[in-house]
Amino acid sequence: MKRIIVAGIICCLSWLLYLACVNSLEAYEVAITRNLFTGEVKLQDHGGYHLRVPWVQVARIDTRPARVCITSATRAFNCKLVQFEPSAYKEFVAVQGFRYYWWANRFSFNSGYAEEYRGMRDILRGYAYGVKQYPFVTILRDYVEDQ
Numbered sequence: 001m002k003r004i005i006v007a008g009i010i011c012c013l014s015w016l017l018y019l020a021c022v023n024s025l026e027a028y029e030v031a032i033t034r035n036l037f038t039g040e041v042k043l044q045d046h047g048g049y050h051l052r053v054p055w056v057q058v059a060r061i062d063t064r065p066a067r068v069c070i071t072s073a074t075r076a077f078n079c080k081l082v083q084f085e086p087s088a089y090k091e092f093v094a095v096q097g098f099r100y101y102w103w104a105n106r107f108s109f110n111s112g113y114a115e116e117y118r119g120m121r122d123i124l125r126g127y128a129y130g131v132k133q134y135p136f137v138t139i140l141r142d143y144v145e146d147q
């Protein structure tokens with residue numbers, strides 16, 4: 001019985017250490033990291049597992065092209081194909097600030113829409129349809145779809 005308890009404690013501590021000190025990136029993702037003590041912001045642009053200290057926050061961003069649309073009840077709506085530009089991450093953090101973009105506004109009460117009004121896709125949609133063009137959002141294609 002004692003061995004089972006010790007094994008359980010070791011497993012729990014290992015899991016907590018993994019959550020606090022390891023982040024993983026897919027080949028199509030980049031990570032913006034921020035050191036809470038120094039305020040230093042860096043970009044991780046290669047995939048794999050990365051060790052970090054617990055006071056470094058990591059926000060993963062998908063760099064694949066994404067279709068963002070303005071939804072409405074009409075039969076035609078506007079869409080754009082946009083992509084996050086990793087080389088302009090400093091401008092992105094200067095304008096948007098540093099947050100966990102996936103977790104931002106995660107609890108939402110807009111269950112009637114298929115589109116997600118939170119997270120990185122919503123941020124890309126806002127900058128793609130904004131009046132001012134920013135270097136961290138590349139518009140690959142404007143198109144109109146008919147349903």
